[in-house]
Amino acid sequence: MILQELTAEGISTAVKDIVRIQKKNKDAALKQIYDELKDISTRDFYKKKFQNDAARLLKKWKFIAASIIRENVNENLDEQSAERTFTLPSSIDGIERIGTLNVENLGNIGNIENIENIENIDCRAQFGQSVPFPSAASPIPLSFSLDRLNDEDPTTSKPAIPLPVSPNFTAAEPVNGNFTAADDELFDHEASFMSDDYHVNRKYQYVFSKCATWPSDCSQWMVDDFDVISDLRDVWSESIKGASSGDLSDLRILVLHFIFPFAADKTRSVTKYMDHHQHQAIVDSLKPLMNTELPALDKEIFLWANDLAAKEYTSPMEVKRACADVLSVAREKDDITFLAASTMFNWLPRLPFTPPSDPPTVEDTFVHDYLDAILNDIFGSDPIFVQEWANGYLETSRAGTLVFKPDWVAFVKPWFKRFDLGVCEVKPPGAKNAGVFSDYVKLGFEMKEMLNSLIKEGLDDARVCGFLVKGYNIDTYVMDLQHPPIYRMTLLSSTRLPDSVATFSLFPSLFRNVLHIKVLSSKENRSVYFRVLTSVIFNDS
Structure with a gap:
C-alpha cells in the first residue's frame, strides 16, 4: 500500500x-x-x-x-x-x-x-505504513485498518459488526506518465478501466496493491430471485483484476473498498454492470430508503420562488424587501414553510441578478454565495447540530492517524464524544481535482469512516449522509451497512443550484432535498442520544 x-x-x-x-x-x-x-x-x-x-x-x-x-x-x-x-x-x-x-x-x-x-511530507498525517499522495490538496488514505471495530463493543455485551477489512493497507502508486495505446503495445501493459470519470489531468497512473480480501462470512441480500451479494462480489473481483492496471474509474475505486454506489440512473450505479432487470429490481428495493422521511412542501414555497425569480430588481436592497414580504406572510405558516422563507431571505440577496459569465472558482467565495445560507439555515434550525466549514476534521481523524478534512461537516455531541452525521465535498465551477482522488471518492471514504464510528458505538442500523457539490450541481447520499460487507452509498437526489436570482425557481427542489438529509440526520441523532444516554445510565448504576 x-x-x-x-x-x-x-x-x-x-x-x-x-x-x-x-x-x-x-x-x-x-x-x-x-x-x-x-x-x-x-x-x-x-x-x-x-x-x-x-x-x-x-x-x-x-x-x-x-x-x-x-x-x-x-x-x-x-x-x-x-x-x-x-x-x-x-x-x-x-x-x-x-x-x-x-x-x-x-x-x-x-x-x-x-x-x-x-x-508524511506536510505533517498533517503520519502513516506508519504508507506515504501521502503527491500534490494532493488533502491527503486521504485510500483504505485503512478497522480492526478496532472488530473488538467487542465496550458499551454492549455483544461484539460489534465484523467489518470487511484486512489488516493490510491499500494505497495508490503513480506510474510515470499517462500510458497511451503505444505504451500498452510496447510494454504489454494490461488494459485499464477507463471511464467517463477518468482524470485526464493526472500526470501519473495510479495502481493499487495489497487490496483487502473478500470476507468469508457475508450476510444475505436477495432481491426477487437473485443473490445481490454474489453479483456485487463479481463486480468487486473484476475491479481487483484492474487494480494493478491504473486509471480505475471512481466507481471501481470505491468498490475496491466495499463501497457500492446505487442510483436510479443506471450509468451512475454499480448496477450498470448487471442486466436491466437486476438493476430495476434493486432500485425498486431501495425506494423505501430513498423516499423515507422525504418532507412534503407547501405549494406556497413554489409560488414564492417563482415570483421572486420573475421580478425585476435594480439593487440588492430591493431583493431583500421582496424576501421580507415573503417572510412576513410565512410567519403564519408551519415550521417548514417558515424555514423555507427564512432561507430565501438569507440567500437570495447574495446571488447575482443573472447567471454569471465568469463563475467563481475560489472555493470560499463559491461556498459563501451558494451554499452557506441554505446549509446553515436548514441544519441550524435544530440547535443540536454543530457545523464546521473548511479546515475542520472528522472526529475519527482526531482520534487516530488518518486525516479526513471535508469541506463541511455536521455533528452532534451528546456527552463528551462527538458523532459526525453529515459531510459535504465542494468543487466550484471550473475547478479541478488537485489530488489523487476526486471529491466523489473522498466523500465515499469519509462516509464509510463516519458510519464505522457509529457502528462501533452499537448503532448497527446506523446511517450517515453526504453532499457532493460539483459546480452548480448538488447530489445527496445516504450510506448504511445493512448487508455486510456492502457499504451501500445510495444517491437520493441530484439537483441544480440556482446560480442567480433569475434561476431561483430551482429553490424548492433543492430545499426539499437538503431538508431530507437534515431529517435523516436528525433521526440518526435521536438514536445517538438514546444510545449515549442508556450507556451513561447503566455505567453509573
Whole structure:
C-alpha cells in the first residue's frame, strides 16, 4: 500500500544513466532531456511542478532509451549495473530507500517499486505504513485498518459488526506518465478501466496493491430471485483484476473498498454492470430508503420562488424587501414553510441578478454565495447540530492517524464524544481535482469512516449522509451497512443550484432535498442520544 514517488536523488540517478547511454549513441534527444533533468533536479522535489516535470521527462526518456537499449542491452548493461537505488530524505530517519530503477527489463524502465515507512511530507498525517499522495490538496488514505471495530463493543455485551477489512493497507502508486495505446503495445501493459470519470489531468497512473480480501462470512441480500451479494462480489473481483492496471474509474475505486454506489440512473450505479432487470429490481428495493422521511412542501414555497425569480430588481436592497414580504406572510405558516422563507431571505440577496459569465472558482467565495445560507439555515434550525466549514476534521481523524478534512461537516455531541452525521465535498465551477482522488471518492471514504464510528458505538442500523457539490450541481447520499460487507452509498437526489436570482425557481427542489438529509440526520441523532444516554445510565448504576 505504498505510494511511489520521484525524488531528487532518483532524478540524479536517471541523469547518470542517460549520460552513459548518450555517450555511446550521441543521441541529441537524450542530450536535451539530460539538460532539462539536470535543471529540475536542483528544485524542491516536494513541489507538484517538480513531480510533473520529472514524470514527463522520464516518460520521454523511457521511449527514446528503450529503442536504443533494445539493440544494445547485452553490450551496454551488465548484471551489476542493472539496478539503481532511489533515495528520499526523511525528516525523522534521514535517508530511506524508496525503490529501484530497473533498466534490465524494458517493461519496468523508470518504474519505482514499493517502499515502507515513509513519513508524511506536510505533517498533517503520519502513516506508519504508507506515504501521502503527491500534490494532493488533502491527503486521504485510500483504505485503512478497522480492526478496532472488530473488538467487542465496550458499551454492549455483544461484539460489534465484523467489518470487511484486512489488516493490510491499500494505497495508490503513480506510474510515470499517462500510458497511451503505444505504451500498452510496447510494454504489454494490461488494459485499464477507463471511464467517463477518468482524470485526464493526472500526470501519473495510479495502481493499487495489497487490496483487502473478500470476507468469508457475508450476510444475505436477495432481491426477487437473485443473490445481490454474489453479483456485487463479481463486480468487486473484476475491479481487483484492474487494480494493478491504473486509471480505475471512481466507481471501481470505491468498490475496491466495499463501497457500492446505487442510483436510479443506471450509468451512475454499480448496477450498470448487471442486466436491466437486476438493476430495476434493486432500485425498486431501495425506494423505501430513498423516499423515507422525504418532507412534503407547501405549494406556497413554489409560488414564492417563482415570483421572486420573475421580478425585476435594480439593487440588492430591493431583493431583500421582496424576501421580507415573503417572510412576513410565512410567519403564519408551519415550521417548514417558515424555514423555507427564512432561507430565501438569507440567500437570495447574495446571488447575482443573472447567471454569471465568469463563475467563481475560489472555493470560499463559491461556498459563501451558494451554499452557506441554505446549509446553515436548514441544519441550524435544530440547535443540536454543530457545523464546521473548511479546515475542520472528522472526529475519527482526531482520534487516530488518518486525516479526513471535508469541506463541511455536521455533528452532534451528546456527552463528551462527538458523532459526525453529515459531510459535504465542494468543487466550484471550473475547478479541478488537485489530488489523487476526486471529491466523489473522498466523500465515499469519509462516509464509510463516519458510519464505522457509529457502528462501533452499537448503532448497527446506523446511517450517515453526504453532499457532493460539483459546480452548480448538488447530489445527496445516504450510506448504511445493512448487508455486510456492502457499504451501500445510495444517491437520493441530484439537483441544480440556482446560480442567480433569475434561476431561483430551482429553490424548492433543492430545499426539499437538503431538508431530507437534515431529517435523516436528525433521526440518526435521536438514536445517538438514546444510545449515549442508556450507556451513561447503566455505567453509573
